[in-house]
Every structure is written in C-alpha cells, then in structure tokens.
Amino acid sequence: MPEAIPLPERPRLAPGVRLHFDKTRNAWVLLGPERVIETEGPASEILRRCDGTRTIEQIVDELAVLYTAERTEIAGDVNDMLAELAAKRLLS
Amino acid sequence: MSMANPVQDVPAPLGLLAELTHRCPLGCPYCSNPLALDDRADELDAATWSRVFREAAAMGVLQVHLSGGEPAARRDLVEIAAAARDAGLYTNLITSAIGLNSARLAGLKSAGLDHVQLSLQDVDAGTADHIAGYAGAHGRKLAFARSVTELGLALTINAVIHRANIGRVAALVELADQLGAGRVEIAHAQYYGWALRNRHTLMPTRAQVEHAMQEMDDIRQRYQGRLAIDMVVPDYYARRPKACMGGWGRRSLNVTPPGRVLPCHAAETIPGLEFWSVLDRSLAQIWQESPAFQAFRGTDWMREPCRTCEMRDIDYGGCRCQAMALVGDAAATDPACELSPSHALPRGVAERESAIPMGDYTYRGRVPDNTATQPRQRKATQ
Numbered sequence: 054m055p056e057a058i059p060l061p062e063r064p065r066l067a068p069g070v071r072l073h074f075d076k077t078r079n080a081w082v083l084l085g086p087e088r089v090i091e092t093e094g095p096a097s098e099i100l101r102r103c104d105g106t107r108t109i110e111q112i113v114d115e116l117a118v119l120y121t122a123e124r125t126e127i128a129g130d131v132n133d134m135l136a137e138l139a140a141k142r143l144l145s
Numbered sequence: 146m147s148m149a150n151p152v153q154d155v156p157a158p159l160g161l162l163a164e165l166t167h168r169c170p171l172g173c174p175y176c177s178n179p180l181a182l183d184d185r186a187d188e189l190d191a192a193t194w195s196r197v198f199r200e201a202a203a204m205g206v207l208q209v210h211l212s213g214g215e216p217a218a219r220r221d222l223v224e225i226a227a228a229a230r231d232a233g234l235y236t237n238l239i240t241s242a243i244g245l246n247s248a249r250l251a252g253l254k255s256a257g258l259d260h261v262q263l264s265l266q267d268v269d270a271g272t273a274d275h276i277a278g279y280a281g282a283h284g285r286k287l288a289f290a291r292s293v294t295e296l297g298l299a300l301t302i303n304a305v306i307h308r309a310n311i312g313r314v315a316a317l318v319e320l321a322d323q324l325g326a327g328r329v330e331i332a333h334a335q336y337y338g339w340a341l342r343n344r345h346t347l348m349p350t351r352a353q354v355e356h357a358m359q360e361m362d363d364i365r366q367r368y369q370g371r372l373a374i375d376m377v378v379p380d381y382y383a384r385r386p387k388a389c390m391g392g393w394g395r396r397s398l399n400v401t402p403p404g405r406v407l408p409c410h411a412a413e414t415i416p417g418l419e420f421w422s423v424l425d426r427s428l429a430q431i432w433q434e435s436p437a438f439q440a441f442r443g444t445d446w447m448r449e450p451c452r453t454c455e456m457r458d459i460d461y462g463g464c465r466c467q468a469m470a471l472v473g474d475a476a477a478t479d480p481a482c483e484l485s486p487s488h489a490l491p492r493g494v495a496e497r498e499s500a501i502p503m504g505d506y507t508y509r510g511r512v513p514d515n516t517a518t519q520p521r522q523r524k525a526t527q
Contacts, residue, residue, distance in 0.1 A: 067299065068327070069260040069298070069300075073233075073235070077204070077205030078205065084235040084259070085260075085299075086299060086301050086373075087328075087330075089207055139370060140370050142370065142372065
C-alpha cells in the first residue's frame with residue numbers, strides 16, 4: 054500500500070472536477086478529465102458538501118443528521134471516501 | 146452484421162470527440178488523422194456545432210473533447226467552447242498551444258472551459274521541435290502550460306511515445322508535474338492514418354518497450370496521489386488487445402470537421418462503412434441507427450476466436466481499424482491478441498521496423514503528398 058495522502062482540512066473538488074446531475078441516467082456523476090464516476094446517494098451527499106467551506110468534521114455532522122446514523126460510523130465512511138478521492142486526485 | 150435490424154435502446158454514449166478542424170501548424174509524424182484531410186471550406190460552423198452539442202447533451206453525452214487538427218486554428222473557438230459549456234457538457238480542449246495567446250485562453254476560461262489537454266513532444270526544445278516539425282513550439286507550450294495553471298484551469302499533459310523519446314518517459318512525467326498538471330497521458334504511438342506512414346521511424350524496439358513499461362510502475366508509485374497517470378499501451382508487442390473505444394458504438398462518438406459521425410476517429414480507414422452526417426440527421430438517430438455504428442456494435446458481428454471468447458465483453462475483439470490495417474479485414478480479431486491466427490504479424494512488423502536505422506520523418510503537410518491531393522472518396526449516401 055502506498056502511504057496515505059493527507060486530507061485537506063476543508064475539502065473541495067480539484068480544478069477540472071465537478072459534480073453534475075445526469076438527467077439521462079438519473080444520477081449524480083463526478084466529471085473530471087477522461088473520468089465519469091457515478092455516485093450513489095450517500096456519496097453524492099458527501100461530494101456536494103466538498104465546497105471548500107466545510108471542514109471534514111462539519112461534513113460528518115451534517116451526514117449524521119441526514120441519515121440519523123452514528124457519528125463514528127459516518128466519520129469512517131466519509132474519511133474512506135475522501136481518501137479514495139484524494140488518491141485519484143479529485144480533491145484539493 | 147446486424148444492419149437489417151435497427152438496434153433499439155442502445156445505451157447513451159458518454160463522450161463526444163468534436164474535431165473542429167483538420168488544420169494544424171504542427172507536422173507530427175505520428176498524427177492519427179487521415180491521409181486526406183477535410184478542407185477548411187467544409188468545416189461545420191459554430192451554430193451547427195452548438196446544435197450538435199445540445200443534441201449530444203440531450204441524448205446523455207457528458208463530456209466533449211474539442212479537438213482537431215489544432216482547434217485554435219478556428220477563429221470562433223471561444224464561441225464554440227461556450228456553446229459546449231452552455232449545453233451542459235464537461236468541456237475539454239485538446240491543443241498544441243499554438244495559436245492560443247493568454248487573451249484567448251482567458252476567453253476560454255470565461256466561456257466555462259473545464260479542462261485543457263496539452264501535447265508535449267519531448268522534454269527538450271531541440272528534440273521536441275524536431276518531432277513536431279515546428280521551430281519554437283516547445284517553448285510556447287511551456288509558457289502556455291503556466292498560463293493554464295495560473296488561471297486555475299485543470300491541465301493534462303499528453304505525450305505520444307515512440308522510438309525517439311521512449312527513453313524519457315520518466316522525464317516527461319517529471320516535466321508535467323513541474324508544469325502543474327494534475328494528469329498525464331503516456332500514449333504509446335498508435336499506427337493509424339499518417340502515423341502508419343511513419344511507423345518504421347516511430348516503432349521502438351521490444352527492449353525499449355519492456356523497459357518503459359517497467360519504468361511506469363515506479364513512476365506510478367512516485368506520483369501516487371499527486372498525478373493521475375493514464376497509459377495507452379504499445380499494442381504491437383502486446384499479448385491481448387486494447388478495449389478500443391470501450392467498444393465500438395458503445396461509449397463515444399466522433400464528429401469530423403464537415404460533420405460525418407464516426408464510431409472512432411480512424412473509422413474512415415475501413416472501406417465500405419456508411420457514415421451519416423449531422424447535416425442530414427440528428428445525432429441521436431445517427432448513434433442509434435447509422436450503418437457504421439451498427440456494423441461492429443455488440444458481439445453479433447464477431448467470428449471465432451472472439452465469438453465464444455470469455456473476454457468478448459471486456460476487450461470487444463480489440464480494434465477494428467487495427468484489424469483492417471494489419472490483416473485487411475475489419476471483422477477479424479485484432480492481431481494484437483495472442484488468440485488471433487495473425488498474432489505473429491504485429492510483433493514481426495515491430496521487430497523488423499524497429500531494427501531499421503532511424504531515418505527522417507515524413508512530416509504532415511511538409512512534403513508533396515499524392516494521396517492528400519486526391520479528392521476524398523465519397524460515401525454512398527453523400
């Protein structure tokens with residue numbers, strides 16, 4: 054395993070990456086250079102909050118409310134997903 | 146072939162390659178555009194491109210690649226880019242940088258351009274300009290790359306790899322990183338169109354390819370999380386074919402400067418295919434019904450060994466244009482596949498041609514070219 058990439062304090066989508074609602078496929082998709090990544094419900098909720106104003110903690114708080122779930126469980130999911138996005142250089 | 150039965154409900158494509166012009170100031174020997182280029186006088190106007198983009202977005206296309214030739218050769222490039230973005234498409238500009246000063250680049254940024262893909266020919270100006278056949282190109286590209294990142298636009302560096310630069314893959318990636326690129330394409334030359342004519346001067350040796358492939362593993366490790374790196378594999382030495390275009394008529398389409406719609410940008414090298422034009426029909430109808438898209442869509446057209454192969458829905462039998470170029474039969478298994486009865490052919494060609502001492506390139510547009518002066522063969526419907 055390569056070493057983990059440090060996560061930004063207030064994550065936002067990298068330049069050239071944007072979230073788009075695809076009416077044809079009725080899904081949120083993340084668009085980047087030569088990349089189309091379909092996102093499911095929770096993932097798109099996380100991505101929509103990666104706007105450079107919210108901290109990771111705030112994103113976790115909001116999702117815990119949205120899904121009425123344990124904060125620790127949500128935190129794990131959010132961190133995993135952000136780490137994956139960072140590794141693909143989709144966050145800045 | 147399934148031409149008799151129009152296929153219903155073909156899934157929507159994701160990407161559109163918009164070839165705005167075949168004009169280009171560079172003369173790259175590996176150019177994959179056809180031998181006979183389309184004329185400026187026949188290029189679609191901006192209003193037609195705008196309509197094509199709206200139709201593309203309505204049918205489910207998400208990304209458009211503004212390409213050429215050199216798209217900046219179009220005076221109305223900014224207007225065209227704005228139309229693509231207004232249609233809701235993720236808009237990528239594929240450019241050599243020649244013809245794009247900072248004012249035009251700023252105009253593109255204001256138009257909503259999402260991403261810039263810049264070609265580099267090598268790491269040093271001397272060899273890079275020699276490959277491009279254009280003095281001063283490399284310096285302008287480096288300056289342009291800096292302008293792109295200063296404007297906050299996302300940048301990909303694309304480097305076509307061949308015998309003259311295959312030893313500098315790591316240096317090319319390093320240069321891309323220094324220029325602030327977020328992504329690099331290491332594209333081993335593909336031999337279609339003009340590139341086929343220069344194949345003997347471009348083909349690397351097997352040892353060079355093996356070294357470059359091993360080097361890629363280290364490079365990926367080194368830039369993990371910093372640079373996204375994609376590779377087009379050198380398939381003359383491969384054991385299995387590339388999943389060309391992600392399958393014929395499955396994920397993307399290509400519109401030529403005068404509006405013919407192709408399943409891939411080399412598809413016109415296949416004789417007998419009937420291409421429809423955006424001047425005559427909607428993009429959606431062409432995607433669903435045009436004979437060229439139907440010809441190799443899905444797996445019904447396949448023969449053995451593809452027809453019963455467990456990889457048929459993964460690699461789609463490889464590349465139709467390569468089968469045509471090497472075996473003379475577009476419905477044959479791509480000979481890059483070791484299951485093809487012609488598999489010895491590409492490797493034999495590669496080993497033979499890479500052993501020839503490197504001569505001069507035949508530059509695009511720099512020499513009298515008999516083929517290019519002949520009128521383009523017209524298709525049955527035109």
